[in-house]
Structures are given as C-alpha cells and as structure tokens.
Amino acid sequence: MVPLKPDSELDPALREALGRLLGAGGLLTGAAQREAYAWDNAGRRFLPWAVALPENREQVAGVLRLCHDAGVPVVPRGAGSGCVGGGLAVQGGVILSTQRLKRILAIKPGDRLAVVEPGVVNGELRSALASHGLFWPPDPSSSRVCTIGGNLAMCSAGPNAVRYGVTRHWVLGLTVLLADGSTLRVGGRTTKGVVGYDLTQLLIGSEGTLAVVVEAILKLAPLPEARRTLRASFRSMEQAAHAVAWVMSRGEVPSALEFLDPAALELLRRDHAEVCHPEGRALLLAEVEGSADEVDRKARALQERLQACDPLEALVAADERESKRLWAARYALSPTLTRIAPRRVNEDVVVPVTRLAALVAGVATISQETGVPIVSFGHAGNGNIHVNLLTDPADLAAQERVQRALDRLFSLVLELEGTLSGEHGVGIMKRDYISRELDPNSLELQKKIKQLFDPKGILNPGKVFS
Numbered sequence: 001m002v003p004l005k006p007d008s009e010l011d012p013a014l015r016e017a018l019g020r021l022l023g024a025g026g027l028l029t030g031a032a033q034r035e036a037y038a039w040d041n042a043g044r045r046f047l048p049w050a051v052a053l054p055e056n057r058e059q060v061a062g063v064l065r066l067c068h069d070a071g072v073p074v075v076p077r078g079a080g081s082g083c084v085g086g087g088l089a090v091q092g093g094v095i096l097s098t099q100r101l102k103r104i105l106a107i108k109p110g111d112r113l114a115v116v117e118p119g120v121v122n123g124e125l126r127s128a129l130a131s132h133g134l135f136w137p138p139d140p141s142s143s144r145v146c147t148i149g150g151n152l153a154m155c156s157a158g159p160n161a162v163r164y165g166v167t168r169h170w171v172l173g174l175t176v177l178l179a180d181g182s183t184l185r186v187g188g189r190t191t192k193g194v195v196g197y198d199l200t201q202l203l204i205g206s207e208g209t210l211a212v213v214v215e216a217i218l219k220l221a222p223l224p225e226a227r228r229t230l231r232a233s234f235r236s237m238e239q240a241a242h243a244v245a246w247v248m249s250r251g252e253v254p255s256a257l258e259f260l261d262p263a264a265l266e267l268l269r270r271d272h273a274e275v276c277h278p279e280g281r282a283l284l285l286a287e288v289e290g291s292a293d294e295v296d297r298k299a300r301a302l303q304e305r306l307q308a309c310d311p312l313e314a315l316v317a318a319d320e321r322e323s324k325r326l327w328a329a330r331y332a333l334s335p336t337l338t339r340i341a342p343r344r345v346n347e348d349v350v351v352p353v354t355r356l357a358a359l360v361a362g363v364a365t366i367s368q369e370t371g372v373p374i375v376s377f378g379h380a381g382n383g384n385i386h387v388n389l390l391t392d393p394a395d396l397a398a399q400e401r402v403q404r405a406l407d408r409l410f411s412l413v414l415e416l417e418g419t420l421s422g423e424h425g426v427g428i429m430k431r432d433y434i435s436r437e438l439d440p441n442s443l444e445l446q447k448k449i450k451q452l453f454d455p456k457g458i459l460n461p462g463k464v465f466s
C-alpha cells in the first residue's frame, strides 16, 4: 500500500501529464471547480486534488495508469448522489468523473439488452428504451440524476425491487478497467452462461473499489402496459407490517409495496391530507401492473388480500391522476425530511418480511428510550425500511443519543436476521459496522480480493473496510 497524503496537491508532473492526456477542459484543478466534487449525499466534505473528465475509455485507462504509477488515489464518480460518501476523495487524489461517458451504444430488442457507457443517467436510459416498449428495471428514487455506473457500483434499487429484484439481476456483462488501467471483460450478451466464476456479480456492488466500469451490457424487461395503485390505511404499524407479510405470502407479487409509519404519515398529512385516513397510524402503498385487460383483476385481487388484514380502508386509485398524486406524496417524504432535519441519519436496513412487525416495534422503542425522533418508511415488500434519525448537529448531546440509537438499531436488525444496508452501501458511513454483520472469514476473504484487484490500494481507498 502506498502511503497517501490527504492534504497534498497534485504533483506538477502528474498534473501536466493528466492535462495533456485529457485535453482542454478535461482536468479541473481550480478550487471552486474541485469544490463541486467535494460532496455527495452523505453530507461530508473532502476536497479532491483534481477532477478528471475523460471522454472515452482510452482516457480513463490513461488516468488510471498515470495515477497508478504515481501512487495517487483515484475515485470513480457518477452523479454524486450516493448516500455513503462512496464518490468522495477521502484520502485525496483524483476524482474520475464519468459525466462525459454518456453514450447509449446499442439497444437490441431481439436480445433484450442495451449496451451503455457508465455516465448514462438512469432516467434518460428509461426514456430511450420506452419507444422500444422496454425498460431497465432498477428504479432508485434518484433516477433523474443518478448514473448507471453508480447503480452498478452500489447495486441500487427502488420500489419495484419487490417484483423485479435489484441492479445485479439486470446485468449481463461488464467491461471494466483495473487500477493499473488494464481491461477486464466479464459476462457477455447471453442470459445464460456458467463458464468460470461469476466476476460480473462480484463487481456489482463493489462500490468502485475493485475496478472502474466503462461499459455495461444491461438486460431489459418489457414495459408493462398498465398499472394500478392501491393504498391501505391501518390502525397500527404492526398491523400494517403483518399485512405486508400476508400479501407476500400468496398470489402474485406486487410491483411495489411501500410502508409509512405514523411519523411519516404526519409529514404526509401536511401537504397531502387527502391520501390519509384520519385515524390511520400506518399506510401501505402498493402497485400492480400487467396488460390492460388483466390489471384491474390484479388490483382487485390485491385489494382483497389487503382487506383480509382488517385495514381502516383499502382503496384502488380511481385514475392515473390519483396514482401520480399518491406516488408524488410518497417521493416528497425524503426532501421534506431533508428540509426539517438537513443532517438526519438515513439508514436503509433490511429484515426478512416476516420480521417487519418486530422491526417497526423495536424502532419505536429505541426512539422512545433514546429520545431521538425517528421517521420510518420504505420498501416493505423487500423488508427494506429507511429509518431516519432526526438530529441537530449543533447539539452534542443529541449526537451522542443518535449514536446510541444507531447502535441499538443495528443490533436489532442483526438479531432479526437482517442486513445493515439494502441499497445505500457501506462507503465511509458504515465501514466501522460491517464486522458486526460479516462472518470474519468472509471479511478476510473480501480484503484479499481487494488486494488482488488493486495491490497498490489506489482505487477508491478508505471505502467499505475501516
């Protein structure tokens, strides 16, 4: 491992070589320019020494080669919407931005695949595929800004993961560049293939610590013809959590099944009182999809399953407008919370669906006993709940309470046979906790894999492992 100096400037010789390689405007070194890349959604600031904006794979390889030879850290970065500091230069070095690698190289409806560069924005790919009647299912709420490279590195997902799974289920192959700039191709263009170890799956979710993705072959799904949204209000959150397990235990899986706790409902009531039953203490929001002539039948079937759980009400949205209003209300929760508590701690824990009721009850106890206000909502069909601990960074005692609450939350999740992160990843925010979840042999093996891919430790150092 090369000793890294976080407060260094870029060595003049390296700066000149990178500038020559990347051409005019391809290397940002001004303080104000670098500042824009010093942040992500984790809210921590680490100023990089420089920002490289390669336009093609050869330039990415060149940046890696030069930095590898000089022992300078390289941090791959997409849109910087990550929640765990993954795209931050925590040990200094060069940010390798994919913002100019934005080409959709091929769309092959017959093979149900698309070939893209890593800087393509998730939502833009969705628009491009729609005219072919296809889509790439991973749908993080940040889809309007986040890149495919970021989705691959974090194995991102959104509400539809309950039906479609997560990013790793929708990737056929990757071309990546290793820390020294050499090329590695994994997977391919087929939907079956069992030759050798599955390195594609190893790279997905590796948070930019093993390689830089420069091209991805993505598997596509047919765009559903029609959707229906349902909402069900419950007297208690435990009752709503039991309903989730009941819905998941039989029949067709909905394409979304979201949960809101009493505190989240209170926020919703501020601007969208019409979607909440006045006595409701928890809300489930669900969606079914299919062909135009089957979707109403599917909606009725799900409504019956929800009604069997004794809700205050279980309603199918009357039309597309109501549907949009419901989802807009759900998506407004995160920004509203950010306004109220800009430095909230947003955890994305997961438990088996049948343990959801124990999770939400446990979270309520933690909130009561530590005095930390907590707002929970999320992708209940996957058992994936965003637990938001509201805090005031200026209040040291509050910070200490949040740490205690976090510690208890993680213990609870592991007791319930869950995992500490379902979609945000580890980055710098959870690296001190992963040993609580991972088997020691697994952790040791993972560190060896990192060493094998990146012996000099220049690729996104300081992430995942403490």
Ligand SMILES: Cc1cc2nc3c(=O)[nH]c(=O)nc-3n(C[C@H](O)[C@H](O)[C@H](O)COP(=O)(O)OP(=O)(O)OC[C@H]3O[C@@H](n4cnc5c(N)ncnc54)[C@H](O)[C@@H]3O)c2cc1C
Pocket (backbone or CB within 6 Å): 040, 041, 075, 076, 077, 078, 079, 080, 081, 082, 083, 085, 086, 087, 098, 118, 139, 140, 141, 142, 145, 146, 147, 148, 149, 150, 151, 152, 153, 154, 155, 156, 157, 158, 159, 207, 208, 209, 211, 212, 213, 214, 334, 423, 424, 460
């Ligand atoms: C409002 C909001 C809502 C969100 N909702 C969701 C959600 O519903 N589900 C979800 O999963 N996440 C969500 N996120 C988190 C975030 O959007 C995702 O993690 C997203 O995939 C990150 O993409 P990005 O392009 O912004 O990546 P960045 O933040 O730039 O980088 C994330 C990680 O990917 C690595 N990386 C980026 N590009 C490459 C590459 N080409 N090769 C190798 N490594 C690379 C970086 O090094 C870093 O470790 C949300 C974030 C926000 C701000």
